[in-house]
Amino acid sequence: MPTATTPLEFNLADFRCSDNGLQPTAPEGTDNVSPQRKIKGEFVKAIPLKWLEPAIAVGGRTLATALAIWFEHGRKKANTINLTTAVLRRFSVNRKAGYRALKQLERAGSIKVRRAQGKNPIVTLIVGADFRGSVNGSCPDGGSL
Numbered sequence: 001m002p003t004a005t006t007p008l009e010f011n012l013a014d015f016r017c018s019d020n021g022l023q024p025t026a027p028e029g030t031d032n033v034s035p036q037r038k039i040k041g042e043f044v045k046a047i048p049l050k051w052l053e054p055a056i057a058v059g060g061r062t063l064a065t066a067l068a069i070w071f072e073h074g075r076k077k078a079n080t081i082n083l084t085t086a087v088l089r090r091f092s093v094n095r096k097a098g099y100r101a102l103k104q105l106e107r108a109g110s111i112k113v114r115r116a117q118g119k120n121p122i123v124t125l126i127v128g129a130d131f132r133g134s135v136n137g138s139c140p141d142g143g144s145l
Contacts, residue, residue: 042071043074044070045071047070048127051125051127052066052106054108054109055104055108055112058101058104058108060100060101060104061097061098061131062100062101062105064093065091065097065101065105066101066110068083068087068091068093068098069081069105069111069123070125071087071091072087073125078127079124080129081123082120082122083098083120083121083122083124086122099121103120109126110126111123111124111125111126112124
């Protein structure tokens with residue numbers, strides 16, 4: 001059995017274009033807010049996958065260490081960084097696992113490391129033409145990871 005319906009009421013003016021062309025206007029009493037908002041926080045700069053592949057292949061905390069290195073690289077805007085235990089901790093890497101991961105990344109050709117007793121390692125990223133990126137773990141001297 002059909003029911004009686006009441007006609008819908010609407011204001012035709014709500015559907016008209018504004019005087020400035022097809023640009024919609026904000027409703028009365030509201031501010032025009034840009035749909036694009038700035039996202040606040042810290043970010044890891046875009047990482048070349050070819051540079052990251054050796055860290056992925058090795059496993060363990062090597063990937064997290066590589067992310068920590070790249071994060072500092074973007075933050076300091078330098079290819080050579082001082083890798084502190086505080087930075088490693090932000091990526092859930094303890095000091096000893098970080099040192100092992102640095103050796104793996106160095107053997108893979110992703111980084112160069114300068115070490116001094118009692119000091120944080122100085123890490124230099126190898127990117128661009130100098131990068132040899134070995135996913136299978138071979139070393140330039142013929143050894144393996």
